[in-house]
Amino acid sequence: MSAWLEVSKLSVRFDAGEGGLLRKTQGTVHALSDIDFSLDKGETLGLIGESGSGKSTLGRAVLHLVRPSEGKVVLEGNDLTALPENAMRPFRRRMQMVFQDPFDSMNPRMTVGEVIGEPLRLQRIGSAEQRRTRSAELLARMGLDPTGMQRYPGQYSGGQRQRIAIARALATNPDLLVLDEPTSGLDVSMQARILNLLRDLQGELGLSYLFISHDLGAVAYLAKRIAVLYLGRMVEVAPTAELIAKPAHPYTASLLDALPAFSRNTASPHLPPPQGEPPSPLNPPAGCAFHPRCPRAQPICHEQRPSLAANDGARTVACHFPLPATAGDAPPRGGT
Ligand code: SF4
16 A cells, blocks of 8 residues: 655756856756655655755755656645646645745735635635634734734744744645754754654644654654765665664764764664765766765675665665664775
């Protein structure tokens, strides 16, 4: 039986000249390549990786805010990639995004009531009065005073604005939220409040989350499974506790070892943090894209790209020489 949401062979490429930063550069940016994953109703999948790994692009491609170059996004058996825009509308209601900086995604001239009701207005759902009622209900559910409907986003703190952004994302009664760094930039106590709110909402509403963050602690708190992205490809997907205790991909291990707050299984091999910068997605290395930074790389890694394959139990790994579960097992010889 297929999962509630199935993403298969999803790739996003674009010309380097599109969009500002690389305007003078020629070539194709491989933002995402051959992404496969599934998500069940009510489940959270965490996405981690360095800046530029493709986490945000993946969230946007699932919601069709970025057009996939190849691959499928199938929700309850409906292939969204094959639908014309007008047929996508009912699915857009069901999938919403919460952005890293809510202030950037809010019109500062709109009142908070208008901000929350905006997705309903754009989707032509309900009367103006019904939208106001819904906005007030959501504001109260977020723990904010509904009499603040006439105030403006700039009159709220960062944590309050993030709660307003979550209220706006919930206005259309979605099933799936893509949460793109929702706690980034908040102080520790506000991060905890937002994470608790998200967990409570998931329990109440049966929401599924794709939770993108560079904060492994936040991801581990909400996600049952974690997927690790490197240069636009998934390199490891595993249940959260197993991934943290016994990472199998050298990149995952080095990411975890760069986070001293994360005490993981001391019997599992440890690796130094990733050295240098990731290669350019304009010109990804042949073979395994991690090989220029990998302390375990062998000649085959320079030539053959490893596929994401079953490793043990529910874990999948893309590596020719995945790490053993214990440090006692010998590493590959002759590493470069
Ligand atoms: Fe390192 Fe080779 Fe595995 Fe890539 S395939 S992560 S280079 S050991």
